[in-house]
Each structure stands twice: as C-alpha cells, then as structure tokens.
Amino acid sequence: MSISDFHTARLTATPLDLGHLDELCVLHKDAEVSKFLGGVRDEAATHKYITDNVAHWREYGFGTWALRDKAGAFAGRCALRHITINDVDEVEIGYTFHRAFWGQGLATEVSRKVLEIGFEALALPTIIAFAEVEHRASRRVMEKLRFRFEADREIKGALCAVYRLQAP
Template identity: 45%
Template structure:
C-alpha cells in the first residue's frame, strides 16, 4: 500500500481545510501504517477530522486489508486524541517518535469490524 493523503475541502466555501491519509512509519523498530490528519484551525470543532478519519480507516481495513493502524499523537493535542478515540483507536503506549514524546494509539481490524456499520464506516458519530 502506498502512502496516500487526501485533501479535505470545506464544501461551503471550497477552501482547502486540511488533509487526512495513511502513511508508513517505523515506530520502535516496527513498520506501521499511520493515520494522519491536520486541519487549519478555523475548521476545528466541526467534525471534519473525525468524518475524514472514519472514511480513511474504513479504506485501510477494507480495500487494503490492513491488520491494524496507529495514530501518533502528542500528549498535549487533546482534539487529535478525541478524534482518534471517536474513530475507535485505543491508547496503547508512550514512545518517542522523530525526537518527540508521543502517545501511540492503535485500532485493529477486528476491533473496527465489531463497531463498523454496513456502510463500512464506524458506528456512533
């Protein structure tokens, strides 16, 4: 699976709001597929990151048949942590990543499948 990121565009204004995607990272010596998302601050609080993350996670588990995904989050980023948790990620460990102390969150395909709706998106918006 190649690393891929999709632009997030605000439908009301047509402005680029941010991105969401999957990439490969080596974390603690293990190759992982990482969910990443970023939004411009003016788009925070609208649920855009959660919606995008749900769709990208569904793609990772259905089209790419990944066994698990990780999200790498700086401890002070509460909003990023909440997005990951809403999508189903569980706090797994503290670690260092690219010189930063981070929390590693993990979501397995099995855990995702238990909460997935028929449309392929995690339930419970």
C-alpha cells in the same frame, strides 16, 4: 471503493501533489496549527513533505490527501501512510486542518472514511494513530474512533501517545 479520491458529507479528498504546494505552505506556516507537528515548515520542507508523500502513493497506492470543503476551500490534509516506529513498519492515520475548520468534527468525519479505506479496500490488519501527549483534541478523536491507547513513545523527538485499532 475509490482509494485515490473520496468524499465525506462535508469534504472532498484528492491525492496530495505539488499542485497543493502554495496551499499547504500556508497551513504549515501557521504556528498554532504546527504546534504539535514538529513546528512550522518553510516552503522547502513543505516541498519535500509533498514529494515524499507522492513517492509513498507510487510505492503503496495510498498516502496523503488534500481536503477541500463543499465551497472548494483548502481545509487541510489527511493521511494513511507507512511509518517506522522503533524499527517496526506501521500504517498510521493522521490529519491536519486550518484553524477555521477546528471544532467541527471534521477530523472524526474524514478519519472514519480513511479507516474504511484502510480496513475494507486495503485489508490492513491494524492502523495506528499518535499525537503528542499534550494534544488532547487529537487524542479525543482517536478515542472517539475506538482506537485503544497502547503506550507513550518518543516519535520524531516528541513524547507521543500511540493508539491502535484492529481491523473489525
């Protein structure tokens, strides 16, 4: 199973790198998309986001992927990455899509593949997911994927619902 590049029925994923800067800037500057991501990011913040994620790939062998639809349009990003929450190192799954791709089940589709990578290829024992408490759409995706609600916690200054999924 490939960890770096993968495909789902409707998406192609490749490791996020600086070649995605312009496309990711458009995504990060959309206030509606960024509403639950800590707010709009400028080019400098997006550049740092990418370089941090490239470093994550180098250190762990997995990280954030850029997503394209069948026509080659940049659809968004998804991730499997380490994060420290309350001094505990966790591996989280996450996703963000352009508004044109909302409501099509793509978050569930790509998350299933990322979970397969995490549990089967990387043998992770557990994966977490979180979203701001008010972000019902993301919470529904987590619940559909059988994540179990664990607790509400403050993460990066926001009250988030934290979910966990154990390896099958």
